[in-house]
Amino acid sequence: MEYKDYYQILGITRDATQDQIKQAYRKVARKYHPDVSKERDAEAQFKNAGEAYEVLKDPEKRAAYDKFGANWRDGQDFEPPPNWDAGFEFRGAGYAGEDATGFSDFFESLFGHGHSDRQRQHVFKMKGEDQHAKIIISLADAYSGAKQTLTLTRPAVDDSGHVRTTPHRLHVVIPQGITEGQRIRLEGQGLPGYGGSPPGDLFLEIAFQEDRLFHAEKRDIHLTLPITPWEAALGAALTVPTLGGNVQVKIPPGSQSGKKLRLKGKGLSTGSQRGDQIITLYIVVPEPKNEEQRNLYATMAEKMPFNPRSELGT
Amino acid sequence: MTEQIVYIQGVVLNEETRCTLTDLCRLCGVTAELIHDMIEEGILSPEGHSPQEWRFTLIAIKRVQTAVRLQHDLRINLPGCALALELLEELEELRRLSQRS
Numbered sequence: 001m002e003y004k005d006y007y008q009i010l011g012i013t014r015d016a017t018q019d020q021i022k023q024a025y026r027k028v029a030r031k032y033h034p035d036v037s038k039e040r041d042a043e044a045q046f047k048n049a050g051e052a053y054e055v056l057k058d059p060e061k062r063a064a065y066d067k068f069g070a071n072w073r074d075g076q077d078f079e080p081p082p083n084w085d086a087g088f089e090f091r092g093a094g095y096a097g098e099d100a101t102g103f104s105d106f107f108e109s110l111f112g113h114g115h116s117d118r119q120r121q122h123v124f125k126m127k128g129e130d131q132h133a134k135i136i137i138s139l140a141d142a143y144s145g146a147k148q149t150l151t152l153t154r155p156a157v158d159d160s161g162h163v164r165t166t167p168h169r170l171h172v173v174i175p176q177g178i179t180e181g182q183r184i185r186l187e188g189q190g191l192p193g194y195g196g197s198p199p200g201d202l203f204l205e206i207a208f209q210e211d212r213l214f215h216a217e218k219r220d221i222h223l224t225l226p227i228t229p230w231e232a233a234l235g236a237a238l239t240v241p242t243l244g245g246n247v248q249v250k251i252p253p254g255s256q257s258g259k260k261l262r263l264k265g266k267g268l269s270t271g272s273q274r275g276d277q278i279i280t281l282y283i284v285v286p287e288p289k290n291e292e293q294r295n296l297y298a299t300m301a302e303k304m305p306f307n308p309r310s311e312l313g314t
Numbered sequence: 315m316t317e318q319i320v321y322i323q324g325v326v327l328n329e330e331t332r333c334t335l336t337d338l339c340r341l342c343g344v345t346a347e348l349i350h351d352m353i354e355e356g357i358l359s360p361e362g363h364s365p366q367e368w369r370f371t372l373i374a375i376k377r378v379q380t381a382v383r384l385q386h387d388l389r390i391n392l393p394g395c396a397l398a399l400e401l402l403e404e405l406e407e408l409r410r411l412s413q414r415s
Contacts, residue, residue, distance in 0.1 A: 026388075029387060029388055030388055033383075033384070033387055033388060034383075035380050035383055035384060035402065036398075036402065038409070046387075050387075127343065130343070130379075147321050149319075170322065171319050171320060171321045171322060172321060172322050172323075172324060173321045173322065173323045173324070175323075175326055178326060181406075182326055182327065182328060183326075183327045183375075183376060184324035184325065184326055184327070185324055185325045185327055185341075185372075185375075186322055186324040187324075187325070189322065201341075202324075203327075203379075204324065272330060273328075273330070
């Protein structure tokens, strides 16, 4: 079991006052709240802070915790000495907070676990908790729909009443035309209920993998298409990639860089909603590599007088 | 022995599908009073005039869930939640835009 330095987690010194502890917790909780923070380990940090506060806000628990002394490092291997909690009153009643699931082994071994005690004393009924997870899929999967197998870790109470995290494998259908940030609700796939009550639901939030060519904005798929000056000037029929494979696209004569062309239905479409692919033209000017090519540009300069800066008055 | 893999089909929470007040309460595990209060704060804006007629988009589920978590975890009151939700959505949009450039 790893020792947890609750003071370090909240960024305070061991002589912090109860007020300072409260303020520090509030600050850390706001910073790492999973709805607010985009940091990768926000949820873990938030839970750690909650656990730290649960102990330090309670003078009894804090005093018991402080007995271990200041020489322990966060993460260090730790076993509580026998009878360490003699003289403290909280043991026996156990931790009876609102949500002890997800607290560490360290916490549990010191302060007990509320749920299991409560369960043994009286049968209570409660719908299982909802679970939330993010899954990252490719744009191709979003475009055509896919089947995915994911593994989520979830806390489960074992026969002896201890909370363990167990992997939970799940096979899900990713429907065609799903967009970034959309959520899928899987009824009854959340945490199990208590006392014969139904389990909670699982909410999967969709995120897209970075793609080399395409990016999605809501239902539309964007692609920048490099073209030559003569394709832009004279028009052309070009082969263009889409998420559904290559298609032929007509570039109208006289197209400028930045011009947008819309391929209807080639975005993230569902049965009822249409997404398009938006192509943004980008003219690439070839560098003249020899005398003959330089002359071609010179001839153009001579035969096609043109001032693109006339609006600037220069 | 081959194990048959069953793929679960979920419900996509989109803007098109509507649900009633009862549905929303059940889906989010909250009371109708709380939904009333959230409507008053402008956190939710259902279609329809009376509670019986109210129809919510399934996007509302996320707003309710986030508001409940903010209330519970950070002790933010409902007007504060309304503000936080607006700022969070704006922030998300800005993050998305800054990723592009």
